[in-house]
Structure formats: structure tokens, C-alpha cells
Amino acid sequence: xxxxxxxxxxxxxxGLHARAAMKVVQLAGRFESEVExxxxxxxxxxxxxxxxxxxxxxxGARVTVRAKGADAxxxxxxxxxxxxxxxGEDR
Amino acid sequence: MRESLATSPAPVTARALxxxxxxALGLTVVAGAPGLGRPITHPRIQxxxxxxxGHMVGVVPSRLQIxxxxxxxFLETLPPDERARRVRSFFALxxxxxVVTRGVPPLEVLVDAADTLEVPLLSxxxxxxxxxxxxxxxxxxxxxxxxxxxxxxxxVHGLGLLLVGPSGIGKSECALVVVERGHLLVADDRVDLVRxxxxxxxxxxMLLRHHLEIRGxxxxxxxxxxxxxxxxxxxxxxxxxxxxxxxxxDAEIDRLGLDDETTEILGLAIPTLRxxxxxxxxxxxxxxxxxRNQLLRRAGHHxxxxxAGRLAAGLGLKEG
Numbered sequence: 001x002x003x004x005x006x007x008x009x010x011x012x013x014x015g016l017h018a019r020a021a022m023k024v025v026q027l028a029g030r031f032e033s034e035v036e037x038x039x040x041x042x043x044x045x046x047x048x049x050x051x052x053x054x055x056x057x058x059x060g061a062r063v064t065v066r067a068k069g070a071d072a073x074x075x076x077x078x079x080x081x082x083x084x085x086x087x088g089e090d091r
Numbered sequence: 092m093r094e095s096l097a098t099s100p101a102p103v104t105a106r107a108l109x110x111x112x113x114x115a116l117g118l119t120v121v122a123g124a125p126g127l128g129r130p131i132t133h134p135r136i137q138x139x140x141x142x143x144x145g146h147m148v149g150v151v152p153s154r155l156q157i158x159x160x161x162x163x164x165f166l167e168t169l170p171p172d173e174r175a176r177r178v179r180s181f182f183a184l185x186x187x188x189x190v191v192t193r194g195v196p197p198l199e200v201l202v203d204a205a206d207t208l209e210v211p212l213l214s215x216x217x218x219x220x221x222x223x224x225x226x227x228x229x230x231x232x233x234x235x236x237x238x239x240x241x242x243x244x245x246x247v248h249g250l251g252l253l254l255v256g257p258s259g260i261g262k263s264e265c266a267l268v269v270v271e272r273g274h275l276l277v278a279d280d281r282v283d284l285v286r287x288x289x290x291x292x293x294x295x296x297m298l299l300r301h302h303l304e305i306r307g308x309x310x311x312x313x314x315x316x317x318x319x320x321x322x323x324x325x326x327x328x329x330x331x332x333x334x335x336x337x338x339x340x341d342a343e344i345d346r347l348g349l350d351d352e353t354t355e356i357l358g359l360a361i362p363t364l365r366x367x368x369x370x371x372x373x374x375x376x377x378x379x380x381x382x383r384n385q386l387l388r389r390a391g392h393h394x395x396x397x398x399a400g401r402l403a404a405g406l407g408l409k410e411g
Contacts, residue, residue, distance in 0.1 A: 029258075029259070044281070045258055045280075047258035048241070048304070049304050050279060050280035050281065050304045050310070051280050051281055054280075054281060054298055054299060056298075
């Protein structure tokens with residue numbers, strides 16, 4: 001079991017909206033590790049859309065991504081890259 | 092008993108009180124606003140008459156302090172210098188908040204002390220007795236042990252079933268099946284829990300209330316789809332059901348139902364079942380029967396033990 005954790009910033013204009021949350025969930029779902037996102041003490045399962053929406057991460061929000069499992073480091077890095085790529089959006 | 096699955100929340104402050112107290116209490120901030128973030132840790136107020144008389148023993152700064160008409164009239168009997176000195180040494184204890192009742196405009200000396208020492212000074216519209224009752228009710232609720240969990244809460248035959256298990260195991264699908272069978276959805280994905288007496292009450296966060304996310308169908312509004320009788324805003328957690336995939340830890344699965352396992356939630360021992368899930372297993376029926384069986388147990392009839400008794404009799408052993 002490996003643990004991995006890193007904090008990322010939401011950089012797209014719309015924030016973590018429904019479609020963006022779905023992308024995170026789909027990505028997290030490709031990893032075997034358990035994935036958790038945390039913003040200001042609120043935690044959500046990274047493989048659940050509803051949970052992520054509840055975090056209400058707007059532009060500029062700092063989100064900690066935590067993973068536990070064999071591919072934990074890869075999961076955190078991949079989600080970080082998705083944040084940095086503005087969830088595939090233009091702005 | 093297994094360890095708690097839940098996480099814990101933020102402190103209660105005068106600021107929280109202002110947002111959560113019923114409007115009827117007429118609670119407003121008069122002075123000392125920078126201190127609104129001081130934690131209130133006790134669900135009961137203190138009446139502060141003796142402290143104003145100079146006897147500070149027993150004042151707990153993290154309890155809300157109440158100044159009613161009697162206390163204020165006592166203050167007014169004091170010479171101004173002495174009055175200011177007493178009020179200052181009382182406020183200097185680092186009080187989490189002082190409430191003046193009956194909507195009387197607080198004496199200047201109180202306002203000054205509150206502002207200098209950054210102690211929130213609040214005014215309540217009601218007389219002391221009403222204010223105290225109202226504040227106790229709010230504080231009881233705010234200070235009740237709380238947590239939240241990843242899971243799904245449904246009400247089946249009047250019993251709250253909290254479904255937990257890894258993502259993708261089918262918790263939300265189970266909720267949909269029981270709703271389709273006429274039972275109620277309380278919360279999907281995140282369940283907020285508060286302990287009230289010896290019950291853990293679960294509800295959905297406002298944003299998610301009445302909604303269910305089903306893979307392939309998307310986010311559904313259960314109230315719109317099935318009507319107002321298919322949802323409930325809150326329900327007690329009576330039975331915890333851990334869903335797991337077939338094959339994983341099968342040896343641990345209880346085949347007899349003789350052992351009553353529990354899980355700790357907010358200090359309560361919640362009866363717990365582990366149910367393996369696999370395609371073709373009718374989860375609706377299983378959950379309904381789990382609820383019925385739990386109702387029987389509550390009424391004093393334990394199916395598995397009754398059966399063990401019959402078996403013992405058949406084997407020529409003493410029953411029980």
C-alpha cells in the first residue's frame with residue numbers, strides 16, 4: 001500500500017462544474033487506488049460525481065488530492081495534470 | 092465493535108449561533124464583533140450575576156453568559172467607576188459571548204468592554220427565560236456530535252439502512268431499487284450524521300438532497316421522478332449494511348446470522364450486516380428482508396437464534 005498526496009489549484013474559469021467533476025471521476029476510476037479530494041476540510045470520494053460537486057471548487061480553490069493503493073502516486077499525478085489542463089477547457 | 096468510519100466537524104461560535112438561532116429569539120450583535128469566532132463548547136448558558144458582584148469563581152469562558160434584567164439593574168446600583176471595573180474584569184476572562192436579554196439597549200460600559208476586549212455582546216429580544224430555553228435548543232443542536240460518511244441512506248419499512256462499500260459496488264443502484272419498490276431515499280453519496288440522544292440521524296447535504304447518481308443514467312431527481320412520498324429529508328440510522336463484491340473476503344461473511352456485529356457511529360453501536368453483491372442477486376429483496384429481520388430482532392425475536400434452539404432440541408441438547 002502506498003499513500004500519495006498533493007495540493008492543486010483550480011485554474012479553469014468555471015471551476016469544478018458537473019462535466020469537469022465527471023472527468024475527474026472517470027480518471028480516478030481508472031486507478032485501483034482509493035482517491036479522495038479535500039477542500040477546506042470537506043472531503044469527497046474521488047470516484048463519486050456527487051461528492052465532488054459538493055466540494056463547490058470555484059476558480060482559485062485549493063484542492064488536496066489523496067490516494068491510497070498500489071498506483072497512488074500515478075493517480076495523484078494524473079488528476080493534478082487534469083486540473084492543470086483546465087479539465088480540457090479553453091479557459 | 093469496529094472503528095468509526097466517520098470524520099468530525101468545525102467548532103461552534105457566536106457567529107454560528109447568529110445564523111442558526113430562530114428569528115424569534117431576535118439575536119443581534121451589539122459590540123465586540125471581532126470576537127465572534129471564539130468557540131462555545133458547552134450546550135448550557137451561565138447567568139453571570141455573581142461575577143458582576145465580583146465573585147468570578149465558576150465562570151466558564153466557553154459558556155455563553157446571560158445578563159438579564161436583574162443583573163443589569165444590579166449593575167446600575169454600582170458607582171460608575173466600580174461598574175466599569177467589574178464589567179472589564181468579567182469580560183477579561185475571555186468570554187465566548189455575552190447575551191443581554193429583553194432587547195434592552197446594553198449599558199455603555201458593556202459595549203465599551205466588549206469592543207476593547209473583543210468579546211461578542213449580543214442582544215436578544217425575549218426575556219431571560221425564553222432566551223435561555225431558545226439558546227439551549229440551538230446549542231444542543233449545534234454541539235451535538237456530528238460527522239459525515241460516504242454512503243447511501245434509505246428508509247425501508249420505517250428503518251434507516253445506511254449502505255456503505257467501495258465506489259462502484261452499487262450503493263446508488265440499491266437505493267434506486269428500493270425506491271422503485273416504494274421505499275424512501277434519504278441521501279446518496281454523502282450522508283451527514285448528527286447524534287440526537289441515542290440515535291444517529293442522517294440527512295443529505297442541501298445541494299444533493301433528493302438526488303441520486305446512477306452510472307449510465309446520470310444525476311436523477313428522485314422527488315420529481317417518483318413523487319414526494321419517495322424521499323425523506325432525514326432518517327435515523329438503524330442498520331448499517333456493508334456491500335462487498337462476491338469473492339472478496341467471503342470467508343468472513345456470516346452464513347448463520349447468529350453473531351450480532353456492530354459498527355461505531357458517533358459513539359453508538361449500529362447493528363451491521365455484510366452483504367455480498369453480484370449480478371443476479373436481487374438487492375431489493377435482500378434489503379427489504381434485512382429490514383424486516385431487524386424489526387423482528389428489535390421486537391425480541393431473533394430468527395437465527397430461534398433456529399439454533401430448534402437444532403439444539405433436535406440434537407437432544409438443552410435449548411438455548
